[in-house]
Amino acid sequence: MDNTIPIPGLVIQGDGSYALTIECPNGIITPEVIDTLSRVVKELGITVHITTAQKIMLLGLDQKTGRRAIELLEEGGAGVRKARDISQPRVCVGKPYCKLALQKTFPFGEYIYKELARIPIPPKLKVAVAGCPACCSWANMVDIGFSGRKSGFVVMLGGHGGSRPKEGCEVGRISSPEEAGEIIKRLAAMFSRHVKIKSRMDRLMEKIGIEELKRAIGF
Incomplete structure (x- = not known):
């Protein structure tokens, strides 16, 4: 071969x-x-x-x-898929399909994929959207997660699975796909600027500090 x-x-x-x-x-x-x-x-x-x-x-x-x-x-x-990029977010079905859902998830997923999916990044940033705190899409366990509440979405950063799983940290709230997109773009730019080898968002948070990261994305 x-x-x-x-x-x-x-x-x-x-x-x-x-x-x-x-x-x-x-x-x-x-x-x-x-x-x-x-x-x-x-x-x-x-x-x-x-x-x-x-x-x-x-x-x-x-x-x-x-x-x-x-x-x-x-x-x-x-x-x-042909390149290392943000790619598609993991998305649960959300409203109106899920009885537990507090928010619609598909508009977020569609917007993120359409507007952001081809942004090149070093490895790796995973994104997920969930319609409620149950986080069936593991939005609380990825680098950038959006978890539905009665009013908008909680933004969670720094989660990951693997042999040493870690839950993401809540950093703020948003209400629209456009806000989610802006956050992802800013975080992707920071990640690419600071990361030279294989890494994850939690390491960037440790490097520059959670408060500095929050300020950089508008919280």
Whole structure:
């Protein structure tokens, strides 16, 4: 297998095979993408994995089948992730679907993905939106989270999972997708300015201080 030619969208795996990721904004997949995905899987005989980040990963590719999969998927309207960027936020269904939800989440998810998803960053910043404090989308356990309340959204920073999970810290409240977008842009710029190696938001908070970070994003 030729591993010398990088193909945007293909990520080499531990066994030497490749994988690619299809983005599903708000965790939603269209009928057209479903049809295309079915065609790709049947034609190439590969494995489909639903990720914990509400995306679809195709496993067991080589460079030839990977190129073919990307070609077919993009023709069918699927978004193949090709760069290290903010990408899509993890989003619960929110109002009016969830009985517990206090806020609508899809407008936030749509705005963030449309306006911010291609902002390049060093690894890594995860974003999530939840319709209530239950945080089914783990908005309290990601770098930048927005958790619904009766009046607006709580902004939570510095959470992460992993072997040493950490809950995010509440830093303020907002009421609109545009406010969320402005916060993410400011934080992404600060993160890129201060981070030179693999890091997370909680380390940036430790480096510059929570009060300085709050002032920088308008709280």
